[in-house]
Amino acid sequence: MSAEHKQLESNNGCVHYWISRNCKPNAICILFTHGLTANHTMFEKQVEYFEASYTVITWDVPLHGLSRPYQNFSYENTAKELKAILNKENIKKVILVGMSMGGYPSQEFAYRYPENVDRMIMLDTTPFGLEFYSKSDLWWLKQAAPLGKWFTDRMLRESMAKSISKTDYSYKKMIEMLKPLSKAEIIEQMDIAYGKFAKENKNVQFDCPVLLLLGDSDTTGKVKQYNKAWTKATSYPLHIISHAAHFSNGDNPEQVNLEIENFIQGKGSYDI
Numbered sequence: 067m068s069a070e071h072k073q074l075e076s077n078n079g080c081v082h083y084w085i086s087r088n089c090k091p092n093a094i095c096i097l098f099t100h101g102l103t104a105n106h107t108m109f110e111k112q113v114e115y116f117e118a119s120y121t122v123i124t125w126d127v128p129l130h131g132l133s134r135p136y137q138n139f140s141y142e143n144t145a146k147e148l149k150a151i152l153n154k155e156n157i158k159k160v161i162l163v164g165m166s167m168g169g170y171p172s173q174e175f176a177y178r179y180p181e182n183v184d185r186m187i188m189l190d191t192t193p194f195g196l197e198f199y200s201k202s203d204l205w206w207l208k209q210a211a212p213l214g215k216w217f218t219d220r221m222l223r224e225s226m227a228k229s230i231s232k233t234d235y236s237y238k239k240m241i242e243m244l245k246p247l248s249k250a251e252i253i254e255q256m257d258i259a260y261g262k263f264a265k266e267n268k269n270v271q272f273d274c275p276v277l278l279l280l281g282d283s284d285t286t287g288k289v290k291q292y293n294k295a296w297t298k299a300t301s302y303p304l305h306i307i308s309h310a311a312h313f314s315n316g317d318n319p320e321q322v323n324l325e326i327e328n329f330i331q332g333k334g335s336y337d338i
Contacts, residue, residue, distance in 0.1 A: 069113065069124070074150055079136035081147045082106075083125035085155060086117040094184070094330065095121040095157050097148070101166030101190075101313075102259050103226065103252050104243045105131030108165065111319035112326070123160075125151065127171060129255055131246075139258050141266045144171035145178050152182060161330060165189040165315060166286070167259050170266075177270045185275040187326055188302075190284050190312050192292040194270045197299070203288065207260040219249040226252075232283055232309060236316035276302040277329045279322060281310035 069084035084106055087093075096116055100108040106124035116122050126133040128144055148171065152160065161184050164172030169191025176183045177194070192198070217225065227240035244252065280293045289312065297304040305325055310317035327333075 069117070069122070072154075074147065074154060076147060076150065078138045078143060079128060079133065081125065081128060081136075081151070082132040083123060083151055086113065086122045087155075088117070088119065088121045093119070093121045095123065095160045096326075096330075097123045097125075097152075097160045097162055099125070099127060099148075099162070099164045099168030099171050100130070101168050103130070103247065103255050104165075104240070107243060108239070108313075109163075109315065110239075112163070112315060112323060115319070115323040116326075121157070123151065123155075123157075127168065129258060131243075134251075140262055141170050141174040142178075145174040148175050149179055149182070158182065159184045162186045163189060163326065164191055166191050166289075166312065167263075170194070170259075170263055173270060173272075174266070176272050176274065177268075180273055183272075183274045185277070185329065186272065187277045187279060187329060189279045189322070190281055190286070190289055190314050192287075192289055193296040193300075194267055195296075195299070196267060196269055198292055198295055199267065204264045207264055207287075215253060222249060222252065230286060230312035232281070232311040232313075232317045236311070236313040239316055240313065275329070276300070277325070278302050278304040279307055279314065279325055280304060281307045281312060281314035281317060283309075283311045284314065286312040 069086040071084050074081045098109040098112060100106060105126050109124050113122050128136040128147060129139045159182055162172040169188045173194045176186055223244045227237045231237040231240060278293055278297055284290055293304055307314040307318050307321050315322040
C-alpha cells in the first residue's frame with residue numbers, strides 16, 4: 067500500500083500530508099507528527115507496520131519538509147492545520163503520535179479539539195505545563211539556535227544526527243531529512259520552534275488516555291527529567307524503549323510499534 071500525497075492550502079502556506087486510507091469503514095486513524103528539522107519520513111517504520119490495519123496520516127509540519135515556506139508559524143496554527151486536514155478527509159477521531167517537537171502540535175490539538183482525540187502517544191517529547199519549566203530551562207531552549215550558528219554546516223548536521231540516534235538507520239535517516247535544508251533554515255526552524263514553545267506553553271488537562279514513551283539512552287536536553295516529572299504529576303504511564311536514543315522510533319521501531327498497538331488495543335500493563 068502506498069500513501070497518497072495531498073496538499074492543503076491555508077492563509078499561511080501550503081501544508082503537505084500523506085494518507086494511507088484503510089479499506090475497512092471503521093478503521094482507526096493514527097496521525098504521526100515528526101520532530102524538529104525532520105519531515106514525515108521520520109515515521110516510515112511506523113507507516114509500514116500500521117497501514118495494513120489502520121488509516122495512517124503523516125505530514126510535514128508547517129515550516130518543515132515540503133510545507134515551506136510558511137508564514138506565522140505557531141503551535142496554535144499547526145493545530146488548526148491538523149483540524150483542516152481531518153475535516154478534508156472526513157475523519158472524526160484520531161490517535162495522535164507526536165515525536166519530540168511533534169508532541170507540541172499534538173498537545174495543542176488535543177487541548178483545542180478534545181472531541182477529535184481518542185488517545186495520545188507522546189514519544190521522546192516534553193509536556194505542556196508551566197510548572198515543568200524554570201526560567202533557566204526556557205532560557206536554554208532559546209539558546210539552541212544561537213549555539214547552532216557556531217558550528218560549521220557539516221558539523222551541525224552530523225552532531226544533530228549523532229546526538230539523537232543509537233543506530234546507523236536513525237543517523238542516516240536524520241542526515242537524509244536535513245539534506246534539503248540550508249544551515250540558515252535549520253537554525254531558523256530551531257529558533258522559531260523553541261521560541262514559540264516558550265510563548266505558547268500553558269497548563270493543560272487531557273481527558274483522553276495518554277502514553278509516554280522514552281528511549282533509554284535519550285540524552286537530548288532534559289527530556290528524560292521532564293518525562294519523569296510528567297508521569298509523576300499526571301500518572302500517565304511511562305514506558306522505556308530499550309536500545310534507543312531520542313529518535314527511538316527509528317532506533318527500536320519493533321518495540322515502539324508494539325507499545326503503540328498495545329496501547330490502542332488496551333493490551334498489556336500500563337502501570338507506572
